[in-house]
Amino acid sequence: MSLAQRIRQRREQLAMSQSALARRTGVPQSRISEFENGSKTGMTLDTAKRLARVLGVSIDYLAGTWDEEAEAAPAAAPPTAAAGTTARQLGRPRGRPRQAAPAGARG
Secondary structure (H helix, E strand, C coil): CCHHHHHHHHHHHCCCCHHHHHHHHCCCHHHHHHHHHCCCCCCCHHHHHHHHHHHCCCHHHHHCCCCHHHCCCCCCCCCCCCCCCCCCCCCCCCCCCCCCCCCCCCC
16 A cells, blocks of 8 residues: 555545645645645655644655555544543643642742
8 A cells, every 4th residue: 555545545534624634734735635646655754744644644654654454444433632621732741830839839
């Protein structure tokens, strides 16, 4: 399966349009179309990360860097924040959490 087929197949599994994918990734819709029709095959690491994150797959999956039998994309959509909740931040936490001061202590 080619890069173009992987992007299109996963996007369609998520019932997402090219324009919706473009909005969520910040990649122009015309560029997504070029990737999907195979006229553009190279992309920056940043673009690959954005696409992989929104599509809920790894960069390895998009690039096809493992055996064909191991490349089946997950069937479920990536988790999204429920209404009224905040999305979980990815990456390393910044600093240690502050501990509460003892009762009566002033800072």
